[in-house]
Amino acid sequence: MDSSLVISWWAALAGLAIAIILILRRLNPVYSLILGAIIGSLLGGANLVQTLDILIKGSQSVMGTVLRVLAAGMLAGVMMESGAADTLARAIVTKLGDRFAILSLALATMVITAVGVFIPVAVLIVAPIALEVGKKMHLSKLALLVALSGGGKAGNIISPNPNTIAAAKGFNLELSQVMIADFIPALFALLATVIIASLLKNKGTAILDADLENLTSDPKTKTFPSLKSSLVTPVLAIVLLLLNPIGSIFHISFLTKLNLDALYVLPIAAIAGALAMKQGNKIKDFAKSGIDRMTDVVLILIGAGTIGATITTSDLPAKIILLINMGHIPGVLLAPISGVLMAAASASTSTGVILATGSFSKAILGFGVTPLAAATMIHTGGIVIDQLPHGNYFHVTANAMHMNIKERSRAILYEALVGATAMIAATIMYGFLHL
Template identity: 80%
Template sequence: MDSSLVISWWAALCGLAVAIILILKKLNPVYSLLLGAICGSLLGGANLVQTLDILIKGSQSVMGTVLRVLAAGMLAGVMMESGAADTLARTIVNKLGDHFAILALALATMVITAVGVFIPVAVLIVAPIALEVGQRMKISKLALLVALSGGGKAGNIISPNPNTIAAAKGFNVELSQVMIADFIPALFALAVTILIANLIKQKGSQVREDDLLNLTAAGKDKDLPSLGSALVTPVVAIVLLLLNPLGSIFHLTFLTSFNLDALYVLPFAAVVGALAMKQGHQLRNYAKAGVSRMTDVVLILIGAGAIGATITSSNLPAEIISLIQLSHISGVLLAPLSGLLMAAASASTSTGVILATGSFSKAILGFGVTPLAAAAMVHTGGIVLDQLPHGNYFHVTANAMHMDLKERSRGIFYEFLVGGTAMVVATVMYGFLHL
């Protein structure tokens, strides 16, 4: 690509706006992003050849993230298809009992999201259990939804899921570092989830008998693995991912010398876990299921890489820095707000984080924000408004909880408070206190 080519900032913004509008109009997100990149490049003065070079450059820039997302698919496939996630959810709810029902449901969703299960799938797994508990304890569907969604959001920012991988690789930091950095914001999000769900547990409709008909609750239709074997996959993954950070913290050279990337760790943990559950013969099926769930994310990564290259090839990052400096607003706020706005536009945490890192990382780092702090703030910003109605998560959770769209919409504000708590905590910790 011609290194002297600089696309006009307004053209890059137009391209991003075209992509977002097309996504809102329900065009396939990948084509929306590619068309936005093409429009922005051509409007900004690039010719057809230069535009193609920008798209190729952008797609190449995300290949490292693509490989790690595909690796995460293996772990997700094992946890979801083997019943390991079901076992974890059932165990947590059963151990804590009905008196701590909301805590149990939120914690169960947090844990199984944190070990690599997609948040919509986590809600689908725990929803039948939640409806059963909700009927017994007279807890409203709205409170149950907030417990599950809030717990899932808390787990999502400390998980080896595509959104965390995108945040890490978008700022060239280790996946484990982002997971650790977001741990305290996740705990605050969990606490707010439990508080809100308890406050509104009589608000909204109650669980009815017909809501419990034909439930395919976790564990009812298949033999689940034992808790010990179900824990092998996440424990192996977490231990191996933490070797490097622990080595750096405690100055243990032999630990830091391993250099274990998520690309190696996640599939290895998945294989070990499948063997521990005596499901080695199912590995091919688990891998197939995991890859199929990652396909959409990988394609979106390619599209987001293209629109990101259009923006970074423009003078938009420099203009953003100048504008924020003139307005005397802290440039630190660009990190969480970019994550929030892009996730709101796409109604997806993963897509939002991918867009924010690809489009605004240069500007964010231009304010002197450290890469890890930037990754943590963008990532937590991505869970604030990812539940809007133009995305799949809104509808998946509505169906899981047997709610109509009006009732499901009532949960958006409460979910916003949960995600906003995590974002504010991360911004204060890493943006202003520089912890």
């Protein structure tokens, strides 16, 4: 691509706006992003050949992330299809008991999301348990949904999943670095979830007997693996991912030279877990399930790469820096704000983080923000309002909890408060205190 080519800032912004409008109009997100990139490039002064070069450059820039996302699919497939995630959820709820019902449900969703299960799937897994517990303890559906969704958001930012991978690789970081940095903000989100859901336990509709019919996660009709064998995959993945950071902290040269990337770690942990659960003969099925779930994410990554390249080829990052400096606004706030806005536009944490890192990383780093701080703030910003009705998460969770659209919409504000708690914690810690 012509290195001297600079697209006009307004054209790049127009391309991004067009892509977002098309997504909101329910056009396929991948086509929306690519079309936005093409229009933005052409409006900005690029010719047809230069526009194609921009698109190719953008798609090539995300290939490292694509490979790691595909690797994460293997882990997600094993955890979801083997029954391991169900086992973990039920173990947590049983251990904490009815007295701590809201905490147990939030923590269960947090843990199974944190070990690589997609947040909509995590809610689907825990929802039947939540309905059973909620009926017994007289908890409202609204309180239960906030507990599950809030716990899922907390787990989502410390999980080896596509949005964490995108946040890390968008700033050339190791996956484990972002997972560790997000841990304290995740705890703040969990605390906020428990407090908010507890205040809502008598608000909203009650659980009816009809809600308990045909529960999809009934332990009487399905055989689940043991707790010990279910823990093999997540524990092995976490241990292997943390070897390099531990080596750096304690100056153990052998560990620092290992460089065990998520690309290797996640499939290895998944296969080891499947063997431990004596389900080695199902590895092909687990792999197929994982790759099926990751296909949409990979395609969106490619689309987001094209619009990201359009923006970074323009003078928009420089204009943003100038505008923020003129307004005497702390430049560090661009990171969480971009995460919030892009995730809200796409109603997806993964897509939001991918868009924010690809489009605004250059401008954010231009304010002197460290890559780790930028990744953490964008990532936590991405979980604030990603639950809007134009995304699938809103509808999947509504169906899981047997709620109508009006009832489900009531939870959006409370879920946003949970996400905002994590974002504010991350922004204070890494943006202003520089921890």
